[in-house]
Amino acid sequence: MSITSTPHDSPKRKRLDSEISHGRDYDSEAERAKLDYAYDEDSPSDVENSFHTPKEERDDASIKRRRVDRPTRLNYVLHMTLRGHKRGVAAAKFSPDGRWIASCSADSTIKIWNAQTGALVHTLEGHLAGISTITWSPDSKVLASGSDDKNIRLWDTTTGRCFPTPLKGHHNYVYSLAFSPKGNMIVSGSYDEAVFLWDVRTAHLMRSLPAHSDPVSGVDFVRDGTLIASCSSDGLIRIWDTGTGQCLKTLVHEDNAPVTSVRFSPNGKFILAATLDSTVRLWNYVEGRVVKTYQGHKNQGFSISSSFGTYTADTSPDEEDDNSDPPPKWAFVACGSEDGKTVLWDLNSKEILQTIDSHEGVVLGVDVGMDDQTMITCGVDKTVKVWKRQAMVSESTEQSRQQSPRVNNDDA
Amino acid sequence: MNLPLSDPLLLAQDIPETLIANLRCPGTAVCMRFSHKGDLLASGTAKGSIVVFDLETNGVARRLPGHTAGRTVQSLSWERSGRYLLSSSVDWKVILWDLNDGSRVRTVNLGAPVYIAELHPQNYLWCVAALYEYRPVLADLTSTSVKQFGLPNLPKRAPHEQEGAEKADAKHFATVAAFTPCGTHVITGTTKGWLSIISTVTHETVYSIRLCNKPILLIRLSRSGRDLLVNASDTIIRTIKLPDLTNPNLHADSIKLDVEHKFQDVVNRLSWNHVAFSSNADYVMASTLMNHDIYIWERVHGSLVKILEGPREELGAVEWHPTRPIVAATGVESGRIHIWSINTPQRWSALAPDFAEVEENIEYIEQEDEFDIHPIEELQKRRLDQEDEEVDVLTVDDEQLEREGGVGKTSEFRMPVLLDMGGESDSEDELIAMGAGQYRRKSTAHEDTDFEDGPSGYESHGTNGTTGTKRRRA
Numbered sequence: 001m002s003i004t005s006t007p008h009d010s011p012k013r014k015r016l017d018s019e020i021s022h023g024r025d026y027d028s029e030a031e032r033a034k035l036d037y038a039y040d041e042d043s044p045s046d047v048e049n050s051f052h053t054p055k056e057e058r059d060d061a062s063i064k065r066r067r068v069d070r071p072t073r074l075n076y077v078l079h080m081t082l083r084g085h086k087r088g089v090a091a092a093k094f095s096p097d098g099r100w101i102a103s104c105s106a107d108s109t110i111k112i113w114n115a116q117t118g119a120l121v122h123t124l125e126g127h128l129a130g131i132s133t134i135t136w137s138p139d140s141k142v143l144a145s146g147s148d149d150k151n152i153r154l155w156d157t158t159t160g161r162c163f164p165t166p167l168k169g170h171h172n173y174v175y176s177l178a179f180s181p182k183g184n185m186i187v188s189g190s191y192d193e194a195v196f197l198w199d200v201r202t203a204h205l206m207r208s209l210p211a212h213s214d215p216v217s218g219v220d221f222v223r224d225g226t227l228i229a230s231c232s233s234d235g236l237i238r239i240w241d242t243g244t245g246q247c248l249k250t251l252v253h254e255d256n257a258p259v260t261s262v263r264f265s266p267n268g269k270f271i272l273a274a275t276l277d278s279t280v281r282l283w284n285y286v287e288g289r290v291v292k293t294y295q296g297h298k299n300q301g302f303s304i305s306s307s308f309g310t311y312t313a314d315t316s317p318d319e320e321d322d323n324s325d326p327p328p329k330w331a332f333v334a335c336g337s338e339d340g341k342t343v344l345w346d347l348n349s350k351e352i353l354q355t356i357d358s359h360e361g362v363v364l365g366v367d368v369g370m371d372d373q374t375m376i377t378c379g380v381d382k383t384v385k386v387w388k389r390q391a392m393v394s395e396s397t398e399q400s401r402q403q404s405p406r407v408n409n410d411d412a
Numbered sequence: 413m414n415l416p417l418s419d420p421l422l423l424a425q426d427i428p429e430t431l432i433a434n435l436r437c438p439g440t441a442v443c444m445r446f447s448h449k450g451d452l453l454a455s456g457t458a459k460g461s462i463v464v465f466d467l468e469t470n471g472v473a474r475r476l477p478g479h480t481a482g483r484t485v486q487s488l489s490w491e492r493s494g495r496y497l498l499s500s501s502v503d504w505k506v507i508l509w510d511l512n513d514g515s516r517v518r519t520v521n522l523g524a525p526v527y528i529a530e531l532h533p534q535n536y537l538w539c540v541a542a543l544y545e546y547r548p549v550l551a552d553l554t555s556t557s558v559k560q561f562g563l564p565n566l567p568k569r570a571p572h573e574q575e576g577a578e579k580a581d582a583k584h585f586a587t588v589a590a591f592t593p594c595g596t597h598v599i600t601g602t603t604k605g606w607l608s609i610i611s612t613v614t615h616e617t618v619y620s621i622r623l624c625n626k627p628i629l630l631i632r633l634s635r636s637g638r639d640l641l642v643n644a645s646d647t648i649i650r651t652i653k654l655p656d657l658t659n660p661n662l663h664a665d666s667i668k669l670d671v672e673h674k675f676q677d678v679v680n681r682l683s684w685n686h687v688a689f690s691s692n693a694d695y696v697m698a699s700t701l702m703n704h705d706i707y708i709w710e711r712v713h714g715s716l717v718k719i720l721e722g723p724r725e726e727l728g729a730v731e732w733h734p735t736r737p738i739v740a741a742t743g744v745e746s747g748r749i750h751i752w753s754i755n756t757p758q759r760w761s762a763l764a765p766d767f768a769e770v771e772e773n774i775e776y777i778e779q780e781d782e783f784d785i786h787p788i789e790e791l792q793k794r795r796l797d798q799e800d801e802e803v804d805v806l807t808v809d810d811e812q813l814e815r816e817g818g819v820g821k822t823s824e825f826r827m828p829v830l831l832d833m834g835g836e837s838d839s840e841d842e843l844i845a846m847g848a849g850q851y852r853r854k855s856t857a858h859e860d861t862d863f864e865d866g867p868s869g870y871e872s873h874g875t876n877g878t879t880g881t882k883r884r885r886a
Contacts, residue, residue, distance in 0.1 A: 142831065154831060163831055182451075183829040184466050184473070199469040201833040206469055223808070224816050225468070226414040238763075241414050242468070244756040248417040250765045265805035268413045268812070282803065286416045288765060292799050308805065331805050348803055350796075 068313040070330050074344055074353040076375055076387040080118040084111055089378035090132050091305065091365040095140040098370055100157065102143050103384045106130035110145055112157055115374070118386065122160030126153055132303075133176050137183040137200075144186055144200075146174030152188055154200070165203040169196060175303075176218045176261075180225045185242070187228050189216025195230045195240070207245045211238060217303050218262040218273075229271055229285070231259035237273055239285055251283050253290065261305040265331075272333060274299060274306040280335050282347070294345045296352050297337035302362045306335040309344070309368030309375065311353075314391040334375065336363025342377050358385055413812065419759065427695065427708060428739045428752035431722035433470050435740075437463050440747025443729050445488040450734045452827070454497055455742070455749060456485025462499055464511065464827075465749070467738075472833050478507050478516055487528040491536035495825040498539055500529035506541055508553055511827050518553045522560070528588050528630075532595045532612075540598050540612075542589040548600055550612060563589075563598065567606040567620030587627055593637035594658045601628025605644060609657070609667065619667040623650060630686065634693035635734075639711075640669075641696060643687040649675040649698055651711060673714040675707075685744075686729045691736070699727040699741055706730055706741060706752075723750050 087106035094101055094115060101113040108131060110124040129148035136143055142163075143155045152167035152174055172191035179186055185206070186198040195216055197207040212232035219230045227248070228240040235256035239249040257277035264271055270291070271283045278299045282292040310329045331347040342363050344353040359379030366377045375387040415423065435441075439457035446453050452473060453465045460479035463472055479485055480503035489498040496517065497509045502525040508517040524543040532538035537553045540563070552559040565586050586600040586608075597618065598610045605624040608617045626645040633640055633654075640652040651672045655662060675696060676682075684698040690708075695717070697708045706720040706727060720739065727741040727750070739752045761769045 137829070139828070142829075165832065180468075182468070182826065184469055199466075199471040200829055201466070201469070201473060201831060202471050203832070204471065206471075222413045224413050224812070227417070239417060241418070241756070243414075246756055246758050247762045248414065248759075249762055252765050267804070267806055267808045270803065270805050282805075290795075290799070291801060291803050293796055310806065329806060347805060350799070 068328055070328075070346075071311065071313055071392070072346075072351065072353070073392055074311055074332070075390050075392050076344075076354060076356055077390050078385060079374070079388040080386040082111075082113050082118055082120075082384040082386065083382070084120055084123075085109070085382045085384075087130070088361075088380035088382060089364065089384055090130070091134050092376045092378040092384045093134055093136055093365075093367050094369050094374075094376065095136045095157070096138055096370075097140040100140065101376055101384065101386070102134050102136065102157070103378055104131035104134045104145055105382070108147065108149075110134060110143065110155065112143070112160070113384070115369075115386070122157065124155050124160055124162065126162045127151070129173075132174065135177045135179045135186070137179050138181055139183060142183070142200075144177055144179060146177045146188055146190075148173040150174060150190075152177065152186065152198070154203075163203075167196075167198050167203050167205070169205045169208075170194070173215075175215050176230075178219045178221050178228075180221050180242070181223055182225055185221075185225070187219045187221060187230075189219045189230055189232075191215040193232070195219060195228070197228070197242070197245070209240055209245055209247075211240075212236060214258070217258070217260045218305070220262055220264050222264045222268040223266070224268065227264075227268075229262045229264060231262040231273055233258035233260075235259060235275075237262055237271065237283070237285075239271075249285055249288060251285060251288055253281065260299070260303040263306060263308060266308060266310075272306050272308060274304060274335055276300050280306050280333060280345075282333070292347065292350055294333055294335070294343075294350055296345070296355075297335055297341065297343040298339050299335070299337060302338055302364065304336045304338070304363065305365050306333060307366050307368050308332075308347075309334055310372050311389070312372055329372070334366045334368060336366050336377060336379070338362045340379070342366055342375075356387065358387075359383065419756075422754060422756055425754045426690070426737050427718050428720065428737045428754055429718070430752060430755045431720075431750055432753045433751045434723075435465050435470055435749040435751065437465070437472070437747070437749060438475075439463075441729075441742040441749050442484055442747075443487055444731055444740060444742060444749060445490055446731055446734055446740070447490045447494040448492050448734055449494055450736065450738075452494060453731075453740060453749070454488045454490065454499075456488055456499060456501075457747065458484045460485060460501060460503065462488070462497075462509075464497070470751075473827060474511060474514055474830060475833075476509050476514060478509075478519070479503055479505060486526050487530070489529060489531040489539070491531055492533070493825045494827070496531070496536045498529055498531045498536075500526035500541060502526065502544075506539065506551070508536070508539075512825070513828075518556070518558060520551055520553065520558045520560075522549055522551070528590075530589065530591055533591055533593050534595045538595070540589045540591060542586045542600065545583075545585050548586045548589045548598070548610075550598070550615065561615055563600070563610050563615055564608070564617050565602065566617075567602070567608050567622070568617040569620070587629065588631045590631045590633055592633060592654075592657050593635060597657050599631055599633070599640065601631050601642065601644075603627040605646075607631070607642065607652075607669070618664045619669070621669050623671070624648065632687065632689060634689050635691075636693065639672075639689065639693045641687055641689055643684050643698070645683065647676055647681055647683045649684055649687050649696065651675075651696060673709075673711060675709050675714065677707075685727065688730050688732045690732045691734050695732075697730055697732065697739065699730045702726060706739065720752050722752065723748075 085105040089103050089105045092103040101115045104110045108127045112122040127147040127149050131145050131147045133146045143157050146152045150170045154163040170190040170192055174190050176189035188196045193212050195209040195211040199206050211230050212234050214233035216230050216232045226242050228242055231237045237251040238247050241248050257275040259273050259275050261274045271285045274280045280294040281290045284291050309332045312327045312329055333345045336342050340359050342356040342358045346353050358377045360381040363377050363379045368375045373389045378384045439459045441455040442458050444455035456462050460481050460483045462476040464474040466473040479501040483501050483503040486500045500506045504521050506520045506529045510517050524546040527542040529539055529541035540550050542548045547565045548563040550561040566581050584604050586602050588601045590599050600608045606622050608620040610617050624644050624646045628644045630643040638654050640654050642650045652669050653672050683701040685701050687698045695708050695710055699706050708718040710717045723743055726744040728744045730741045737754050741750050761767050
């Protein structure tokens with residue numbers, strides 16, 4: 001994707017370093033390609049340049065002229081460390097409105113933090129055992145938590161109070177939870193190997209799905225709520241019809257490795273699943289085949305969740321035109337690792353965009369904010385960390401910054 | 413998003429066949445309506461309360477107290493986005509509800525018991541109502557001081573028919589009124605079997621026709637507005653093709669209504685409680701008086717295609733879901749709402765991905781390279797190399813957006829989810845006086861667990877503080 005397919009012999013092309021380099025890339029000389037890789041890190045400033053260039057100067061109408069090259073690196077840096085939990089933090093989630101961060105821990109509390117300032121807003125106490133999973137309601141007002149005390153509790157996040165009726169029914173630890181997109185249902189997976197569907201309004205059990213033969217480690221709703229995905233240590237991912245409770249599809253990889261998390265893609269057409277063979281896979285669930293495999297992290301014993309994220313080319317706000325199309329977005333996949341790292345892969349190329357040294361010990365959870373700029377991770381080291389994306393800072397960037405005015409002068 | 417995984421045979425099925433659920437509701441449901449999106453069902457009870465059900469959970473989503481307790485709710489009508497609901501009752505009142513917070517936008521006293529009230533399809537601040545022994549009313553709810561416009565009761569007669577009309581028009585009132593989908597006309601039915609088309613602009617009758625000698629009970633229009641369904645007390649259900657009333661060139665004299673089909677049971681002479689079109693008006697269904705069945709006819713040949721059975725009670729109001737093959741009906745005795753849908757059997761091949769369901773035995777043909785042995789690393793590498801297709805996980809299909817109702821509409825209404833609906837004590841009609849200071853709940857324990865398939869039904873009752881003491885005699 002980073003290769004611009006325009007001919008490089010156009011005189012106008014010379015203005016932009018990156019495009020020159022891509023042009024060379026086009027020559028497919030191995031040496032040059034190596035050089036490109038270094039140049040690619042400059043992409044933030046290149047993009048700034050390209051935004052300055054008037055449209056009509058761009059040649060080759062067949063290709064959309066506002067094309068922005070996909071960054072080949074991301075640069076998330078530590079923004080805040082949220083301390084307060086007394087034991088390992090199992091999950092941390094942004095609220096859908098982006099204002100809050102909720103984290104749940106083995107110390108049987110949930111903490112709600114201000115996503116901007118990192119201030120602790122509420123500590124929710126009421127569970128009698130460690131909490132494995134939390135999920136926000138779509139309106140960000142209610143948080144649901146699933147605990148080893150077999151209960152699911154609903155919390156009013158504005159007051160920090162617990163709703164009086166817990167969702168009772170699981171016979172063993174509650175392991176995974178998800179709110180439906182309308183906020184009227186909750187799906188839960190448990191060590192009792194069942195998937196339960198709950199009516200949130202009445203706190204009644206609606207449906208029990210005889211799902212798996214091992215603990216259900218992950219559940220998720222598709223964007224319109226008509227499908228539920230569940231996964232388990234038995235190595236299966238099952239897709240259920242929410243309305244009828246029937247299993248519509250079962251996905252299984254031949255290695256049969258225990259699956260620890262499952263997530264529908266933002267458009268609902270794919271499923272991301274992490275397995276204990278240190279692999280994250282993207283499934284086309286309709287056709288039942290793996291379309292992408294992501295490797296490079298370590299995950300053999302812990303239930304580590306994976307997450308989708310999106311990124312845009314680095315642009316500082318003042319560079320953006322008001323009337324322009326929304327900038328192109330690419331998707332990445334994020335997953336924690338047992339060696340304390342968080343790994344980000346580009347969804348399509350499967351290249352590692354960034355490896356972040358994030359925690360001491362296992363990184364248990366990762367969640368990417370809706371703004372493409374923030375990410376949270378949590379781990380067994382009792383902390384939640386907030387990461388902010390920054391433009392790539394490197395010597396070559398400095399260099400290109402100095403170069404860019406010169407390039408523009410050439411143009412004039 | 414479940415469509416690509418669903419069995420095409422099941423998707424092709426457009427008539428419900430089996431009873432799938434009962435909705436637990438406080439009181440006796442007598443009327444109901446699906447919202448336009450089909451995710452909610454509003455029901456009104458004989459005791460004046462209104463309950464909105466969520467069809468995904470089959471649970472109560474909102475209660476709307478406001479009509480005089482003890483008076484039957486007569487009709488309900490949804491605004492298109494699902495935010496507003498109009499209800500009418502024999503307590504003379506018509507109430508427009510805002511489902512965002514459950515508040516009343518307008519409460520209008522129409523001066524007579526209401527048979528039926530319906531919202532204008534385009535503008536939720538207009539409604540039409542048919543009143544008991546009074547003229548139909550068009551009401552403008554725009555301001556708090558509601559304007560009411562009387563509509564004519566009497567049919568439009570040709571000059572030569574005027575003779576003796578005065579005598580015939582004694583005690584001649586409209587019993588039912590309905591808007592056409594564009595809202596330009598109101599169609600009314602009268603106690604003497606006349607059908608009238610009234611302009612909402614001039615408030616004058618454009619056209620009238622006499623269908624029978626008995627009162628007309630219900631008029632329903634299909635969503636296209638070109639089909640009319642009329643239930644009259646002469647035990648005949650009629651479907652009528654309507655001309656395009658939106659056409660400005662349509663001349664009143666050129667309107668001619670012909671009955672397309674007459675549905676009746678000539679053997680048992682059954683009368684029909686309530687009638688409804690299917691979502692695309694291909695089918696007509698009716699619940700029967702003193703009988704437990706719902707009859708479904710198709711409209712091409714006018715033949716009976718299905719009789720829905722299930723509950724052992726007479727059924728009152730029937731409604732067809734706006735998009736899916738789902739039918740809801742109220743039980744006259746129990747007051748519960750029964751829901752029929754299609755049967756979806758579990759496909760066993762879905763549970764085991766290595767298996768496929770076949771109709772006949774198929775001889776297995778081995779592929780040339782099927783049992784070739786390759787080093788695992790090589791296989792792995794080859795597989796990873798094959799994953800070179802472009803995958804888009806972000807873009808949502810327009811079709812899917814359309815289905816979610818999000819195209820072009822930035823602020824789509826979504827009713828807030830109220831928690832603790834189960835813990836809230838139900839309205840007064842659920843408690844029945846047993847003696848001095850003693851009450852019992854009308855709904856008994858087995859009713860409450862109807863929809864449950866787990867033990868939670870019992871538990872939530874335990875948490876309902878008041879029931880523990882009041883239920884001792886139940």
